[in-house]
Amino acid sequence: MKQIIALLPVLAGSMLILAACHQKPKAAPPVLQDVNFIEVKTQSLTVHSDLPGRTSAYEIAEVRPQVNGIVTERYFNEGRDVKKGQALFLINPAPYKATYDANLAQLARAEAQEKTAAAKLERYKALAPIQAISRQDYDDALATQRSAKADIAQAKANVERSAVDLGYTRVTSPITGRIGRVLTTVGALVTTTQNSNMAIVTRLDPIYVDVNLPTVDFLRLRRELKAGSLKRNGNDAEVSLILDDGSTYNHKGRLALSEVNADQQTSTIIVRAVFPNPEQLLLPGMFVYGRIDEGVDPHSILIPQVALFRNNHGDPLVYIVNKEDQIEVRPIKTGEAVGNNWAVTSGLNNGDHVLITGLQKVNIGDKVHAIKASPEDSAATKKGDKA
16 A cells, blocks of 8 residues: 555656647747838829831932933942932933024024114114105014014023023932932933833931821820820920830930821821931831820829739739738739839729739738838849849
């Protein structure tokens, strides 16, 4: 009995140890994922549209012959700049020079005949009052003198016309610009009725850009300006140009005109802009995008592009951190890209907290440790941090 009593403390201790071994440890508090967010704030944003278009020459001149003949000289190199009035070709001037000289001789003959007729008329004027000549003789002398004057006028006109034709044998550039390839060679016969050109001169500075504005965008723009959701950006209608390789053209253009009729097949309106082209980087026929400022949206919302992701249908979404620091998903609609940001047209409100880091590490409903992003963090995120 005494032995049993002596063992009781040992048994009790063993039972306590066994009970302690079967007790479950208390769960550690969950570790919250650190994430960064930005607070949505409205701001003024210049709204613009990128419209496809083509460049076209500011001036283009087809060089055509004004007289018939054989081309004897060419005075230019293909693809070079030429000045207005610069000689390009020479058409054989010999027959036109001969005609000009003959007309000069005819003018001299007419002037001599007019002098003789005028002198005779003066003598008859003195004889007519004393009836030394008949009235008929006087009238004939007067008619002869007047006819001689008419012959002079006709001869002068012939001289002027032949001088013009002789001048046309020297074919000159009608405008200042760049001349293309030669379409007429030396030795070729050219005529005033031919359909082909001798050459083409194109003025490249400035240059036109014709862009196509969809009628739906035209109506939307008018509606938003009228409603006040867009405000006019001053009176300057400046246009930027995006080249086919994605680079931005160095010079700004200005709107020149807008067609008064819409194209029935494409439902677009042609908008023309004029751009300086001193380096002649732009050539007629190039495909470009014209960036036209539509106005200023005083309540625009911008978010970093890395904050946006898409569902299986391609719809844009963002994660929102609510007041309980829990993750929510929010569908949005986006407009244009502005640098490294997206312009959001609907789905976000002023003051919303939009997640910009940790998108791959959270799920809807997760509680997180939300930290407002500093300007440095935002800048780093814009460079591509999607952690």
